[in-house]
Amino acid sequence: MDKPVITHSQLANSAIETLSRPQKALEAKWFYDHRGSELFEAITQLPEYYPTRTEIAILEDKAAQLARFVPDGGILMELGSGASVKTRILLDALPRLGAYMPLDISGEFLQLSAAQLRRTYPGLQVTPIVADFMQALPPLPGAVDQPVTVFFPGSTIGNLEPEAAIALLQRIRDLPQVHALILGADLIKEESRLIAAYDDAQGVTAEFNLNLLRRLNFEAGANFDLAGFKHEARWNAELARIEMHLVSLRAQEVQIGAERFRFETGESIHTENSHKYSHASLSQMAEQSGWQLAQSFTDASKDFSVSVLAPTVA
Known part of the structure; x- marks a missing residue:
């Protein structure tokens, strides 16, 4: 370990x-x-906590469209992976994925989650990375020649101050072979629902x-x-x-x-x-960090968004 x-x-x-x-x-x-x-x-299982179930519903509904941003044989890297519950939706839609690299700060929990994923997806290379993504992102294990799509769900980006969020997105943008970023973000809504959550x-x-x-x-x-x-x-x-x-x-x-x-x-x-974000504030944050908003999906109530960011070409 x-x-x-x-x-x-x-x-x-x-x-x-x-x-x-x-x-x-x-x-x-x-x-x-x-x-x-x-x-x-x-x-994430609480009735008041809408973000998880809403994001999962978007991922389930749009999995095939999101899969287009993960090239065959490529790498899916997840930041703050936890139990990788949402990731399984993408993994099921990516039969030709080259490898999955979950990154999390909680080493023991990460290793347990990785072991469970290997049992569920025996043909998939699962390489956990114990690290703090708020620091410099570590080199990916092995020689990475495949395109890397980063998955950052859960509106974890919202836990960061705006300057820190932009800095993190810039570090992701600078990863070798980075192809796209799938980003989950919670949207602005009425105060009572936010407090209850x-x-x-x-x-x-x-x-x-x-x-x-x-x-x-x-x-x-x-x-x-x-x-x-x-x-x-x-x-x-x-x-x-x-x-x-x-x-x-x-x-x-x-x-x-x-x-x-x-x-x-x-x-x-x-x-x-x-x-919490609006479409305009998400677009602005992407542009400031070297990305462009390629596609964005929301639920019918516009509670949550799953966006695909593509690297800006200089």
Whole structure:
């Protein structure tokens, strides 16, 4: 098994840096330890969480059209693959695919998912890559002479600040042999539906958010009292994004290593953003990062989009 990408010191150092900001924060990438990955998969099945089932419906309806952007013998590379549930829809439509390369930060979960895929698709080469796609994308395993189509579903692009999203799209654009990018993006809609999707009645999203503090306690030696914080989802209309926060329920102090952090009642830790898009903002983001919007598919209600981006020819 590949060595873990994340170390205790990296997690602790990141948390100390982001909790020292005027608006205390934690990087969303730390959500995805094994338990966090399991909880996120559970979130995708919630009745309030429309993005997953809507994107799956689009992929099922448009699989044959999307398959045209993956050349025979080519490579399908997925960023933030998780359990690769949506990918199976594409794999079923790609009988002549050369290889599938799932990339994810959660090494143990990734290896389990890859093993399951090998059993389901015994003739397919499955090469998992344990990496953080927010850093420099690693060289693809082996000598890559085949065209590479990148699959980035789930509106994960929306978790990034606009500058970081453009930078990531530019890094994907610079991959050797890159042929196309299939990008899932959530669209702007009424606030009530957005809030419900990120603050479900069963409390699974709250547990997912709080698991970040549990992970800090377990891996970075922190002493967060999970009962002292509550999950909160907020709609920021100006920036067109949902924000997830962990709000302190009382005045308290938390320690990570030698560092101490004071929380006032009501003070929050900003843990994640989920930007929502329009067709115009998606097109603009593509153009700024070296892509052009080749095709875009939405559901009937225009809740979600699956777009195909092609590299801009200089």
